[in-house]
Amino acid sequence: MIVQACLNGARPSDYHPRLPLTADAIALDGAACVSAGAAELHIHPRGPDGRESLRAVDEAIYAVRRACPGSLVGVSTGAWIERDEKQTRDCISAWRQLPDYASVNISERDAPAVIALLHRMGVGVEAGLATV
Template sequence: MADQGFPPLPQIMVAPNGARRTKADHAALPVTVEETVAAAKACFEAGAGALHAHVRDADGAHVLDAGLYRQLLAQMKAAVPDMLVQITTEAVGRYSPEEQRDLVRGVRPDAVSIAVREMIPDDNMSAAQAFYGELRDQGCAVQHILYSVEDVDRFFDLDEAGVIPARSHQLLFVLGRYAADQQSAPEDLEPFLETLAKRRGSQALDWAVCAFGHRETECLVAAIRQGGKARIGFENSLWNSDGKVALDNADRVRDLAAALKAEGLTDVPRG
Protein backbone atom coordinates (compact mmCIF):
# COMPACT_ATOMS: atom_id res chain seq x y z
CA MET A 1 0.00 0.00 0.00
CA ALA A 2 1.23 3.49 -0.78
CA ASP A 3 2.16 5.99 1.91
CA GLN A 4 -1.00 7.04 3.72
CA GLY A 5 -1.22 10.58 5.02
CA PHE A 6 -3.23 11.80 7.97
CA PRO A 7 -4.64 15.19 8.89
CA PRO A 8 -2.03 17.15 10.86
CA LEU A 9 -2.19 16.99 14.61
CA PRO A 10 -3.71 20.04 16.29
CA GLN A 11 -1.28 22.54 17.74
CA ILE A 12 -2.26 21.60 21.31
CA MET A 13 -3.03 18.12 22.63
CA VAL A 14 -3.91 17.69 26.30
CA ALA A 15 -2.72 14.78 28.46
CA PRO A 16 -4.86 15.26 31.58
CA ASN A 17 -3.83 12.33 33.78
CA GLY A 18 -1.12 10.00 32.45
CA ALA A 19 -0.31 6.69 34.06
CA ARG A 20 1.18 7.58 37.42
CA ARG A 21 -0.23 10.69 39.08
CA THR A 22 -3.27 10.44 41.34
CA LYS A 23 -5.65 12.79 43.10
CA ALA A 24 -3.09 12.90 45.91
CA ASP A 25 -0.94 14.91 43.48
CA HIS A 26 -3.81 17.20 42.45
CA ALA A 27 -7.50 17.00 43.33
CA ALA A 28 -8.52 18.00 39.78
CA LEU A 29 -6.63 15.15 38.10
CA PRO A 30 -9.27 13.06 36.27
CA VAL A 31 -9.40 9.36 37.07
CA THR A 32 -12.79 8.05 35.92
CA VAL A 33 -14.02 8.07 32.34
CA GLU A 34 -16.59 10.72 33.23
CA GLU A 35 -13.97 12.95 34.84
CA THR A 36 -11.68 12.56 31.83
CA VAL A 37 -14.46 13.52 29.42
CA ALA A 38 -15.34 16.59 31.51
CA ALA A 39 -11.68 17.63 31.65
CA ALA A 40 -11.32 17.11 27.90
CA LYS A 41 -14.36 19.26 27.16
CA ALA A 42 -13.01 22.09 29.32
CA CYS A 43 -9.62 21.80 27.63
CA PHE A 44 -11.21 21.86 24.18
CA GLU A 45 -13.00 25.06 25.10
CA ALA A 46 -9.66 26.45 26.33
CA GLY A 47 -7.93 25.69 23.01
CA ALA A 48 -6.82 22.05 22.91
CA GLY A 49 -7.75 20.13 19.78
CA ALA A 50 -6.91 16.59 20.91
CA LEU A 51 -7.01 14.35 23.97
CA HIS A 52 -4.20 11.93 24.84
CA ALA A 53 -6.22 9.46 26.87
CA HIS A 54 -5.33 7.08 29.67
CA VAL A 55 -7.96 5.02 31.48
CA ARG A 56 -7.85 3.85 35.09
CA ASP A 57 -9.36 0.90 36.88
CA ALA A 58 -11.61 1.06 39.95
CA ASP A 59 -8.54 1.53 42.16
CA GLY A 60 -7.26 4.40 40.02
CA ALA A 61 -4.43 2.42 38.43
CA HIS A 62 -3.44 2.83 34.76
CA VAL A 63 -4.75 -0.07 32.69
CA LEU A 64 -4.82 -1.14 29.07
CA ASP A 65 -8.52 -1.99 29.07
CA ALA A 66 -10.30 -2.07 25.72
CA GLY A 67 -13.75 -1.87 27.30
CA LEU A 68 -12.91 1.28 29.25
CA TYR A 69 -11.41 2.86 26.15
CA ARG A 70 -14.49 2.08 24.08
CA GLN A 71 -16.59 3.65 26.82
CA LEU A 72 -14.39 6.75 26.80
CA LEU A 73 -14.51 7.07 23.02
CA ALA A 74 -18.29 6.79 23.00
CA GLN A 75 -18.68 9.47 25.66
CA MET A 76 -16.17 11.74 23.92
CA LYS A 77 -18.06 11.38 20.63
CA ALA A 78 -21.22 12.52 22.38
CA ALA A 79 -19.71 15.30 24.50
CA VAL A 80 -16.87 16.69 22.35
CA PRO A 81 -17.34 15.31 18.82
CA ASP A 82 -14.80 17.64 17.22
CA MET A 83 -11.94 16.65 19.55
CA LEU A 84 -9.48 14.01 18.34
CA VAL A 85 -8.97 11.20 20.87
CA GLN A 86 -5.66 9.37 20.94
CA ILE A 87 -5.41 6.30 23.15
CA THR A 88 -2.11 5.10 24.63
CA THR A 89 -0.38 1.73 24.86
CA GLU A 90 1.95 2.87 27.68
CA ALA A 91 3.36 -0.23 29.33
CA VAL A 92 4.37 1.22 32.75
CA GLY A 93 6.64 -1.78 33.16
CA ARG A 94 3.59 -4.03 33.33
CA TYR A 95 2.27 -4.74 29.86
CA SER A 96 3.99 -6.80 27.17
CA PRO A 97 4.13 -5.81 23.48
CA GLU A 98 1.51 -8.50 22.79
CA GLU A 99 -0.84 -7.01 25.39
CA GLN A 100 -0.31 -3.55 23.90
CA ARG A 101 -1.19 -4.87 20.45
CA ASP A 102 -4.25 -6.70 21.79
CA LEU A 103 -5.52 -3.44 23.29
CA VAL A 104 -5.37 -1.57 20.00
CA ARG A 105 -6.97 -4.45 18.13
CA GLY A 106 -9.77 -4.49 20.71
CA VAL A 107 -10.45 -0.76 20.42
CA ARG A 108 -9.63 0.05 16.75
CA PRO A 109 -9.11 3.75 17.52
CA ASP A 110 -8.54 6.55 15.03
CA ALA A 111 -5.29 7.47 16.79
CA VAL A 112 -2.83 5.81 19.18
CA SER A 113 0.50 6.65 20.79
CA ILE A 114 3.08 3.86 20.92
CA ALA A 115 6.54 4.00 22.46
CA VAL A 116 9.02 2.39 20.09
CA ARG A 117 11.13 1.07 22.96
CA GLU A 118 8.06 -0.58 24.54
CA MET A 119 6.55 -2.07 21.38
CA ILE A 120 9.88 -3.31 19.99
CA PRO A 121 12.13 -3.80 23.03
CA ASP A 122 14.45 -6.23 21.23
CA ASP A 123 15.30 -7.57 17.77
CA ASN A 124 12.19 -9.77 17.52
CA MET A 125 10.42 -7.53 15.02
CA SER A 126 8.08 -9.73 12.98
CA ALA A 127 5.00 -9.34 15.21
CA ALA A 128 5.50 -5.58 15.46
CA GLN A 129 5.92 -5.28 11.71
CA ALA A 130 2.65 -7.09 11.07
CA PHE A 131 0.90 -4.96 13.69
CA TYR A 132 2.09 -1.65 12.26
CA GLY A 133 0.94 -2.86 8.85
CA GLU A 134 -2.53 -3.53 10.27
CA LEU A 135 -2.72 -0.01 11.66
CA ARG A 136 -1.67 1.46 8.33
CA ASP A 137 -4.34 -0.50 6.51
CA GLN A 138 -6.99 0.51 9.07
CA GLY A 139 -6.09 4.19 8.74
CA CYS A 140 -5.11 4.49 12.41
CA ALA A 141 -2.74 7.40 13.02
CA VAL A 142 0.25 6.34 15.13
CA GLN A 143 2.29 8.83 17.13
CA HIS A 144 5.65 7.25 17.90
CA ILE A 145 6.91 8.14 21.38
CA LEU A 146 10.66 8.78 21.51
CA TYR A 147 12.41 9.36 24.83
CA SER A 148 15.96 9.92 23.63
CA VAL A 149 18.17 10.58 20.62
CA GLU A 150 18.87 6.85 20.56
CA ASP A 151 15.12 6.25 20.21
CA VAL A 152 15.00 8.69 17.27
CA ASP A 153 17.82 6.86 15.50
CA ARG A 154 16.18 3.50 16.16
CA PHE A 155 12.85 4.76 14.84
CA PHE A 156 14.43 5.75 11.54
CA ASP A 157 16.35 2.46 11.37
CA LEU A 158 13.06 0.59 11.78
CA ASP A 159 11.40 2.82 9.22
CA GLU A 160 14.16 2.20 6.69
CA ALA A 161 13.98 -1.54 7.35
CA GLY A 162 10.23 -1.54 6.67
CA VAL A 163 9.32 -2.65 10.20
CA ILE A 164 7.37 0.58 10.64
CA PRO A 165 5.66 1.04 7.24
CA ALA A 166 6.21 4.20 5.24
CA ARG A 167 3.51 6.77 5.94
CA SER A 168 3.17 10.37 7.12
CA HIS A 169 4.73 9.85 10.54
CA GLN A 170 3.74 11.50 13.81
CA LEU A 171 6.48 11.73 16.45
CA LEU A 172 6.52 12.83 20.09
CA PHE A 173 9.79 13.88 21.71
CA VAL A 174 9.71 13.49 25.50
CA LEU A 175 11.77 16.04 27.42
CA GLY A 176 12.87 15.50 31.01
CA ARG A 177 11.60 11.96 31.62
CA TYR A 178 15.04 10.81 32.76
CA ALA A 179 16.44 14.17 33.87
CA ALA A 180 17.23 15.05 37.48
CA ASP A 181 13.91 15.34 39.34
CA GLN A 182 12.19 15.05 35.93
CA GLN A 183 12.77 18.74 35.19
CA SER A 184 13.06 19.63 31.51
CA ALA A 185 14.49 22.72 29.81
CA PRO A 186 14.00 24.13 26.28
CA GLU A 187 17.58 23.26 25.32
CA ASP A 188 16.72 19.57 25.86
CA LEU A 189 14.95 19.68 22.50
CA GLU A 190 18.06 20.52 20.46
CA PRO A 191 19.59 17.01 20.28
CA PHE A 192 16.26 15.64 19.08
CA LEU A 193 16.00 18.24 16.31
CA GLU A 194 19.61 17.76 15.27
CA THR A 195 19.08 14.02 14.88
CA LEU A 196 15.75 14.60 13.13
CA ALA A 197 17.43 16.89 10.60
CA LYS A 198 20.05 14.23 9.84
CA ARG A 199 17.65 11.32 9.49
CA ARG A 200 14.32 12.52 8.15
CA GLY A 201 15.28 12.99 4.49
CA SER A 202 12.20 14.08 2.52
CA GLN A 203 9.70 12.32 4.80
CA ALA A 204 6.48 14.02 5.83
CA LEU A 205 6.70 14.38 9.61
CA ASP A 206 4.39 15.88 12.19
CA TRP A 207 6.37 16.21 15.41
CA ALA A 208 5.36 17.33 18.87
CA VAL A 209 6.88 17.68 22.32
CA CYS A 210 5.87 16.95 25.88
CA ALA A 211 7.96 18.22 28.77
CA PHE A 212 8.14 17.23 32.41
CA GLY A 213 8.42 19.72 35.24
CA HIS A 214 8.01 23.37 36.08
CA ARG A 215 9.16 24.69 32.68
CA GLU A 216 6.62 22.79 30.59
CA THR A 217 5.04 25.89 29.05
CA GLU A 218 8.43 27.36 28.15
CA CYS A 219 9.55 24.11 26.52
CA LEU A 220 6.35 23.80 24.50
CA VAL A 221 6.52 27.36 23.25
CA ALA A 222 10.10 26.70 22.15
CA ALA A 223 8.96 23.61 20.26
CA ILE A 224 6.16 25.44 18.46
CA ARG A 225 8.54 28.28 17.65
CA GLN A 226 10.63 25.71 15.76
CA GLY A 227 7.75 24.16 13.86
CA GLY A 228 6.48 21.53 16.27
CA LYS A 229 3.30 20.88 18.21
CA ALA A 230 2.60 20.56 21.94
CA ARG A 231 1.22 18.01 24.38
CA ILE A 232 0.40 19.61 27.71
CA GLY A 233 -1.31 18.63 30.94
CA PHE A 234 -1.11 17.03 34.35
CA GLU A 235 0.54 13.89 32.95
CA ASN A 236 3.77 15.90 32.73
CA SER A 237 3.35 19.06 34.78
CA LEU A 238 1.08 20.70 37.34
CA TRP A 239 2.64 24.17 37.08
CA ASN A 240 1.79 27.25 35.06
CA SER A 241 4.50 29.50 33.66
CA ASP A 242 4.25 31.81 36.68
CA GLY A 243 5.40 28.93 38.90
CA LYS A 244 2.01 28.44 40.55
CA VAL A 245 0.15 25.13 40.57
CA ALA A 246 -2.57 25.17 37.92
CA LEU A 247 -6.21 25.02 38.90
CA ASP A 248 -6.85 22.16 36.48
CA ASN A 249 -5.86 20.92 33.04
CA ALA A 250 -7.84 23.63 31.26
CA ASP A 251 -5.81 26.18 33.21
CA ARG A 252 -2.65 24.60 31.77
CA VAL A 253 -4.06 24.86 28.25
CA ARG A 254 -4.99 28.51 28.79
CA ASP A 255 -1.48 29.21 30.10
CA LEU A 256 0.09 27.79 26.94
CA ALA A 257 -2.44 29.45 24.65
CA ALA A 258 -1.71 32.84 26.22
CA ALA A 259 2.04 32.33 25.84
CA LEU A 260 1.60 31.39 22.17
CA LYS A 261 -0.66 34.36 21.52
CA ALA A 262 1.93 36.68 23.05
CA GLU A 263 4.47 35.44 20.48
CA GLY A 264 2.06 35.36 17.53
CA LEU A 265 2.28 31.58 17.28
CA THR A 266 -1.41 30.69 17.21
CA ASP A 267 -1.82 30.48 13.43
CA VAL A 268 -2.03 26.65 13.36
CA PRO A 269 -5.67 25.46 13.20
CA ARG A 270 -6.92 23.69 16.34
CA GLY A 271 -8.29 20.66 14.54
Protein backbone atom coordinates (compact mmCIF):
# COMPACT_ATOMS: atom_id res chain seq x y z
CA MET A 1 0.00 0.00 0.00
CA ILE A 2 1.18 3.52 -0.83
CA VAL A 3 -0.13 6.50 1.09
CA GLN A 4 -0.03 9.76 -0.85
CA ALA A 5 -0.62 12.95 1.13
CA CYS A 6 -2.21 15.74 -0.88
CA LEU A 7 -1.19 18.81 1.07
CA ASN A 8 -3.05 21.78 -0.33
CA GLY A 9 -4.80 21.23 -3.65
CA ALA A 10 -6.39 23.95 -5.73
CA ARG A 11 -8.07 25.49 -2.71
CA PRO A 12 -8.25 29.27 -2.26
CA SER A 13 -5.92 30.79 0.32
CA ASP A 14 -8.81 31.48 2.71
CA TYR A 15 -9.99 27.84 2.64
CA HIS A 16 -8.39 27.08 6.00
CA PRO A 17 -6.03 29.11 8.23
CA ARG A 18 -3.39 26.33 8.16
CA LEU A 19 -3.51 25.62 4.41
CA PRO A 20 0.17 25.41 3.42
CA LEU A 21 0.83 28.01 0.74
CA THR A 22 4.54 28.85 0.98
CA ALA A 23 7.34 26.47 0.04
CA ASP A 24 8.44 26.30 3.69
CA ALA A 25 4.90 25.59 4.94
CA ILE A 26 4.45 22.88 2.32
CA ALA A 27 7.79 21.33 3.33
CA LEU A 28 6.89 21.44 7.04
CA ASP A 29 3.49 19.82 6.46
CA GLY A 30 5.11 17.31 4.11
CA ALA A 31 7.59 16.28 6.79
CA ALA A 32 4.74 15.79 9.26
CA CYS A 33 2.86 13.63 6.74
CA VAL A 34 5.95 11.53 6.00
CA SER A 35 6.50 11.08 9.75
CA ALA A 36 2.89 9.87 9.98
CA GLY A 37 3.47 7.27 7.24
CA ALA A 38 2.96 8.97 3.88
CA ALA A 39 5.28 7.71 1.15
CA GLU A 40 4.41 10.35 -1.44
CA LEU A 41 3.44 14.00 -1.44
CA HIS A 42 1.22 15.71 -3.99
CA ILE A 43 1.59 19.48 -3.86
CA HIS A 44 0.27 22.59 -5.58
CA PRO A 45 3.13 25.16 -5.36
CA ARG A 46 2.15 28.80 -4.90
CA GLY A 47 3.67 32.09 -5.94
CA PRO A 48 4.27 35.05 -3.61
CA ASP A 49 0.62 36.10 -4.04
CA GLY A 50 -0.60 32.72 -2.73
CA ARG A 51 -2.00 31.62 -6.12
CA GLU A 52 -1.02 28.34 -7.71
CA SER A 53 1.95 28.77 -10.01
CA LEU A 54 4.03 26.46 -12.14
CA ARG A 55 6.82 29.03 -11.78
CA ALA A 56 6.94 28.22 -8.06
CA VAL A 57 7.71 24.52 -8.57
CA ASP A 58 11.51 24.84 -8.22
CA GLU A 59 11.32 26.56 -4.83
CA ALA A 60 8.70 24.15 -3.49
CA ILE A 61 10.45 21.00 -4.71
CA TYR A 62 13.76 22.21 -3.27
CA ALA A 63 12.16 22.88 0.14
CA VAL A 64 10.29 19.57 0.22
CA ARG A 65 13.36 17.56 -0.82
CA ARG A 66 15.34 19.15 2.05
CA ALA A 67 12.59 18.39 4.58
CA CYS A 68 11.58 14.97 3.23
CA PRO A 69 14.63 13.29 1.70
CA GLY A 70 13.79 10.12 -0.21
CA SER A 71 10.06 10.84 -0.44
CA LEU A 72 8.36 10.89 -3.81
CA VAL A 73 7.01 14.33 -4.69
CA GLY A 74 4.48 15.23 -7.36
CA VAL A 75 2.91 18.46 -8.54
CA SER A 76 -0.22 19.44 -10.39
CA THR A 77 -0.13 20.80 -13.95
CA GLY A 78 -3.83 21.73 -14.12
CA ALA A 79 -4.77 24.00 -17.01
CA TRP A 80 -6.38 26.45 -14.56
CA ILE A 81 -2.99 27.25 -13.00
CA GLU A 82 -1.43 29.30 -15.80
CA ARG A 83 -4.60 29.54 -17.92
CA ASP A 84 -2.62 29.31 -21.16
CA GLU A 85 -1.36 26.14 -22.86
CA LYS A 86 1.91 27.60 -24.16
CA GLN A 87 2.66 29.32 -20.87
CA THR A 88 2.01 26.04 -19.03
CA ARG A 89 4.50 24.21 -21.24
CA ASP A 90 7.03 27.07 -21.00
CA CYS A 91 6.85 27.01 -17.20
CA ILE A 92 7.29 23.24 -17.09
CA SER A 93 10.25 23.47 -19.51
CA ALA A 94 11.92 25.94 -17.14
CA TRP A 95 11.84 23.63 -14.11
CA ARG A 96 15.29 22.86 -12.72
CA GLN A 97 14.18 21.12 -9.52
CA LEU A 98 12.21 18.27 -11.02
CA PRO A 99 9.37 16.51 -9.23
CA ASP A 100 9.25 12.72 -9.42
CA TYR A 101 5.94 12.97 -11.25
CA ALA A 102 3.37 15.51 -12.33
CA SER A 103 -0.37 15.03 -12.38
CA VAL A 104 -1.88 15.70 -15.81
CA ASN A 105 -5.64 15.94 -16.17
CA ILE A 106 -6.36 13.70 -19.12
CA SER A 107 -9.54 15.65 -19.97
CA GLU A 108 -7.57 18.81 -20.70
CA ARG A 109 -7.04 19.65 -24.37
CA ASP A 110 -3.25 20.07 -24.07
CA ALA A 111 -2.72 16.90 -21.99
CA PRO A 112 -0.91 14.98 -24.79
CA ALA A 113 1.61 17.80 -25.27
CA VAL A 114 2.16 18.19 -21.51
CA ILE A 115 2.67 14.43 -21.12
CA ALA A 116 5.16 14.35 -24.01
CA LEU A 117 7.10 17.27 -22.49
CA LEU A 118 7.22 15.63 -19.07
CA HIS A 119 8.45 12.37 -20.62
CA ARG A 120 11.25 14.24 -22.45
CA MET A 121 12.26 15.82 -19.14
CA GLY A 122 12.29 12.49 -17.30
CA VAL A 123 9.32 13.38 -15.07
CA GLY A 124 6.76 10.66 -14.45
CA VAL A 125 3.08 11.26 -15.19
CA GLU A 126 0.18 10.68 -12.82
CA ALA A 127 -3.08 10.52 -14.75
CA GLY A 128 -5.71 12.89 -13.40
CA LEU A 129 -9.19 11.48 -14.07
CA ALA A 130 -12.28 13.63 -13.55
CA THR A 131 -14.88 11.06 -14.58
CA VAL A 132 -15.19 7.36 -15.23
